[in-house]
Amino acid sequence: MLIWGSGGNTLQLGDAGVAHCPACEKDRMFKNVLVYRYAHIWYLFNWVTKKAYFKACEICGRGPEQDAKAIEAKLGKSPIPAFRRYGGFVLLGLIALAIVGGVVASKQSTAEENALLDHPQVGDLYTVYVDEIVPDAFDQRTYGVMRVAQINGDTVSLQVPNIGYDKLKGVFADLRGDAKNESYYAPGTVQLSLDKLKQLHDANSLIDVTR
Numbered sequence: 244m245l246i247w248g249s250g251g252n253t254l255q256l257g258d259a260g261v262a263h264c265p266a267c268e269k270d271r272m273f274k275n276v277l278v279y280r281y282a283h284i285w286y287l288f289n290w291v292t293k294k295a296y297f298k299a300c301e302i303c304g305r306g307p308e309q310d311a312k313a314i315e316a317k318l319g320k321s322p323i324p325a326f327r328r329y330g331g332f333v334l335l336g337l338i339a340l341a342i343v344g345g346v347v348a349s350k351q352s353t354a355e356e357n358a359l360l361d362h363p364q365v366g367d368l369y370t371v372y373v374d375e376i377v378p379d380a381f382d383q384r385t386y387g388v389m390r391v392a393q394i395n396g397d398t399v400s401l402q403v404p405n406i407g408y409d410k411l412k413g414v415f416a417d418l419r420g421d422a423k424n425e426s427y428y429a430p431g432t433v434q435l436s437l438d439k440l441k442q443l444h445d446a447n448s449l450i451d452v453t454r
Protein backbone atom coordinates (compact mmCIF):
# COMPACT_ATOMS: atom_id res chain seq x y z
CA MET A 244 0.00 0.00 0.00
CA LEU A 245 1.19 3.45 -0.85
CA ILE A 246 1.32 5.63 2.26
CA TRP A 247 2.07 9.23 1.56
CA GLY A 248 1.60 12.58 3.19
CA SER A 249 3.24 15.87 4.00
CA GLY A 250 4.66 17.80 6.89
CA GLY A 251 6.39 20.99 7.77
CA ASN A 252 9.05 22.38 10.03
CA THR A 253 10.57 25.66 11.14
CA LEU A 254 14.31 25.91 11.65
CA GLN A 255 15.91 28.60 13.79
CA LEU A 256 18.92 30.10 12.06
CA GLY A 257 20.13 32.54 14.71
CA ASP A 258 19.68 36.14 15.81
CA ALA A 259 19.04 38.84 13.24
CA GLY A 260 19.41 41.81 15.58
CA VAL A 261 16.98 44.38 16.91
CA ALA A 262 14.62 46.13 14.49
CA HIS A 263 11.27 47.87 14.54
CA CYS A 264 8.37 45.42 14.22
CA PRO A 265 5.41 47.04 12.43
CA ALA A 266 3.01 44.41 13.84
CA CYS A 267 4.06 44.88 17.50
CA GLU A 268 4.75 48.60 16.83
CA LYS A 269 7.88 48.25 18.97
CA ASP A 270 11.57 47.52 18.61
CA ARG A 271 11.95 43.80 18.84
CA MET A 272 14.61 41.12 18.61
CA PHE A 273 14.43 39.35 15.22
CA LYS A 274 15.49 35.81 14.35
CA ASN A 275 16.34 34.26 11.02
CA VAL A 276 14.07 31.29 10.38
CA LEU A 277 13.49 28.85 7.60
CA VAL A 278 9.97 27.51 7.13
CA TYR A 279 9.60 24.51 4.85
CA ARG A 280 7.10 21.89 3.79
CA TYR A 281 7.89 18.42 2.60
CA ALA A 282 6.05 15.49 1.08
CA HIS A 283 6.82 11.88 1.86
CA ILE A 284 6.12 8.38 0.67
CA TRP A 285 6.14 5.69 3.37
CA TYR A 286 7.68 8.38 5.64
CA LEU A 287 11.10 7.30 4.40
CA PHE A 288 11.25 9.04 1.05
CA ASN A 289 11.03 12.80 1.45
CA TRP A 290 11.36 15.82 -0.70
CA VAL A 291 10.92 19.54 -0.09
CA THR A 292 7.84 21.07 -1.70
CA LYS A 293 8.12 24.63 -0.42
CA LYS A 294 10.54 26.74 1.57
CA ALA A 295 10.90 30.34 2.63
CA TYR A 296 13.41 32.25 4.74
CA PHE A 297 12.06 34.94 7.05
CA LYS A 298 13.46 37.53 9.36
CA ALA A 299 10.84 37.03 12.05
CA CYS A 300 9.96 39.03 15.13
CA GLU A 301 10.75 37.02 18.26
CA ILE A 302 7.38 37.93 19.82
CA CYS A 303 4.78 37.91 17.03
CA GLY A 304 6.65 35.76 14.53
CA ARG A 305 6.03 38.12 11.61
CA GLY A 306 8.57 39.66 9.38
CA PRO A 307 9.79 40.05 5.84
CA GLU A 308 10.68 37.11 3.61
CA GLN A 309 14.34 36.98 2.65
CA ASP A 310 15.97 36.07 -0.62
CA ALA A 311 16.63 32.32 -0.38
CA LYS A 312 19.59 32.28 -2.77
CA ALA A 313 21.42 35.02 -0.88
CA ILE A 314 20.90 33.30 2.47
CA GLU A 315 21.88 29.85 1.22
CA ALA A 316 24.99 31.35 -0.36
CA LYS A 317 25.90 32.79 3.03
CA LEU A 318 25.11 29.55 4.90
CA GLY A 319 27.11 27.47 2.43
CA LYS A 320 24.53 24.66 2.54
CA SER A 321 20.84 24.18 3.03
CA PRO A 322 19.85 23.87 6.71
CA ILE A 323 17.16 21.34 5.76
CA PRO A 324 18.33 17.82 6.70
CA ALA A 325 19.59 15.82 3.74
CA PHE A 326 17.06 13.01 4.17
CA ARG A 327 14.23 15.53 3.79
CA ARG A 328 15.77 16.96 0.66
CA TYR A 329 17.09 13.85 -1.08
CA GLY A 330 15.09 10.92 0.36
CA GLY A 331 12.87 11.03 -2.71
CA PHE A 332 15.88 10.58 -4.95
CA VAL A 333 16.73 7.41 -3.03
CA LEU A 334 13.31 6.09 -4.00
CA LEU A 335 13.87 7.08 -7.64
CA GLY A 336 17.27 5.37 -7.46
CA LEU A 337 15.70 2.19 -6.08
CA ILE A 338 13.11 2.21 -8.85
CA ALA A 339 15.86 2.71 -11.45
CA LEU A 340 17.84 -0.18 -9.93
CA ALA A 341 14.79 -2.42 -10.06
CA ILE A 342 14.29 -1.58 -13.75
CA VAL A 343 17.96 -2.15 -14.57
CA GLY A 344 17.83 -5.41 -12.59
CA GLY A 345 14.82 -6.52 -14.62
CA VAL A 346 16.56 -5.69 -17.91
CA VAL A 347 19.70 -7.57 -16.86
CA ALA A 348 17.65 -10.59 -15.75
CA SER A 349 15.82 -10.61 -19.08
CA LYS A 350 19.14 -10.34 -21.00
CA GLN A 351 20.53 -13.27 -19.01
CA SER A 352 17.47 -15.33 -19.76
CA THR A 353 17.77 -14.43 -23.47
CA ALA A 354 21.40 -15.60 -23.41
CA GLU A 355 20.33 -18.92 -21.86
CA GLU A 356 17.62 -19.37 -24.48
CA ASN A 357 20.09 -18.60 -27.27
CA ALA A 358 22.37 -21.34 -25.91
CA LEU A 359 19.45 -23.80 -25.85
CA LEU A 360 18.49 -22.84 -29.41
CA ASP A 361 22.09 -23.27 -30.59
CA HIS A 362 22.08 -26.88 -29.44
CA PRO A 363 18.50 -28.13 -29.61
CA GLN A 364 17.53 -31.47 -28.08
CA VAL A 365 14.60 -33.74 -28.88
CA GLY A 366 11.83 -32.89 -26.42
CA ASP A 367 12.67 -29.17 -26.12
CA LEU A 368 9.47 -27.18 -25.82
CA TYR A 369 9.23 -23.84 -27.61
CA THR A 370 6.62 -21.31 -26.57
CA VAL A 371 5.74 -19.54 -29.81
CA TYR A 372 3.21 -17.55 -31.76
CA VAL A 373 2.02 -20.63 -33.66
CA ASP A 374 0.34 -18.57 -36.39
CA GLU A 375 3.69 -17.00 -37.33
CA ILE A 376 5.38 -20.37 -37.77
CA VAL A 377 2.46 -22.38 -39.13
CA PRO A 378 0.23 -19.75 -40.77
CA ASP A 379 -2.62 -22.17 -41.60
CA ALA A 380 -2.77 -23.89 -38.21
CA PHE A 381 -4.81 -21.21 -36.48
CA ASP A 382 -6.75 -18.31 -37.94
CA GLN A 383 -5.74 -15.73 -35.33
CA ARG A 384 -2.90 -14.68 -33.02
CA THR A 385 -2.24 -17.86 -31.08
CA TYR A 386 0.21 -18.85 -28.42
CA GLY A 387 1.19 -22.47 -28.29
CA VAL A 388 3.86 -25.02 -27.51
CA MET A 389 5.89 -26.64 -30.30
CA ARG A 390 8.05 -29.65 -29.48
CA VAL A 391 11.35 -30.66 -31.03
CA ALA A 392 10.76 -34.09 -32.56
CA GLN A 393 13.95 -34.55 -34.53
CA ILE A 394 17.21 -32.80 -35.39
CA ASN A 395 19.06 -33.31 -38.67
CA GLY A 396 22.18 -31.18 -38.82
CA ASP A 397 20.93 -27.61 -39.02
CA THR A 398 17.28 -28.57 -39.47
CA VAL A 399 14.89 -28.99 -36.57
CA SER A 400 11.56 -30.80 -36.95
CA LEU A 401 8.85 -29.36 -34.73
CA GLN A 402 5.50 -30.83 -33.76
CA VAL A 403 2.48 -28.51 -34.01
CA PRO A 404 0.07 -28.37 -31.05
CA ASN A 405 -3.61 -29.27 -31.34
CA ILE A 406 -4.43 -26.49 -28.95
CA GLY A 407 -3.61 -22.79 -28.89
CA TYR A 408 -4.35 -19.88 -26.61
CA ASP A 409 -4.90 -16.17 -26.87
CA LYS A 410 -3.07 -15.72 -23.56
CA LEU A 411 0.36 -16.97 -22.49
CA LYS A 412 -1.14 -18.21 -19.22
CA GLY A 413 -2.70 -21.20 -20.98
CA VAL A 414 0.65 -22.16 -22.48
CA PHE A 415 2.46 -21.99 -19.15
CA ALA A 416 -0.06 -24.37 -17.60
CA ASP A 417 0.47 -26.87 -20.47
CA LEU A 418 4.28 -26.65 -20.22
CA ARG A 419 4.04 -28.20 -16.78
CA GLY A 420 2.05 -31.21 -17.99
CA ASP A 421 0.04 -31.77 -21.15
CA ALA A 422 2.68 -30.48 -23.58
CA LYS A 423 4.87 -33.48 -22.71
CA ASN A 424 2.26 -35.91 -24.11
CA GLU A 425 2.26 -37.16 -27.70
CA SER A 426 -1.52 -36.61 -27.96
CA TYR A 427 -0.99 -32.89 -27.43
CA TYR A 428 0.35 -32.58 -30.99
CA ALA A 429 -1.08 -32.93 -34.46
CA PRO A 430 0.45 -35.57 -36.77
CA GLY A 431 3.42 -34.50 -38.83
CA THR A 432 6.09 -31.86 -38.26
CA VAL A 433 7.33 -28.58 -39.69
CA GLN A 434 11.01 -28.08 -40.50
CA LEU A 435 12.93 -24.98 -39.49
CA SER A 436 16.61 -24.16 -39.74
CA LEU A 437 18.62 -23.20 -36.65
CA ASP A 438 19.04 -19.74 -38.19
CA LYS A 439 15.29 -19.39 -38.63
CA LEU A 440 14.72 -20.37 -34.99
CA LYS A 441 17.14 -17.68 -33.90
CA GLN A 442 15.42 -15.12 -36.14
CA LEU A 443 12.08 -16.03 -34.60
CA HIS A 444 13.60 -15.68 -31.15
CA ASP A 445 15.09 -12.28 -31.98
CA ALA A 446 11.69 -11.17 -33.28
CA ASN A 447 10.11 -12.47 -30.06
CA SER A 448 7.89 -14.86 -32.03
CA LEU A 449 9.69 -17.68 -30.24
CA ILE A 450 9.14 -16.48 -26.71
CA ASP A 451 10.57 -19.13 -24.44
CA VAL A 452 12.53 -22.39 -24.45
CA THR A 453 11.80 -25.11 -21.90
CA ARG A 454 14.09 -28.11 -21.52
Ligand SMILES: [Zn+2]
Pocket residue numbers: 264265266267268271300301302303304305
Ligand atom coordinates in the same frame (compact mmCIF):
# COMPACT_ATOMS: atom_id res chain seq x y z
ZN1 LIG B 1 6.43 41.57 16.31
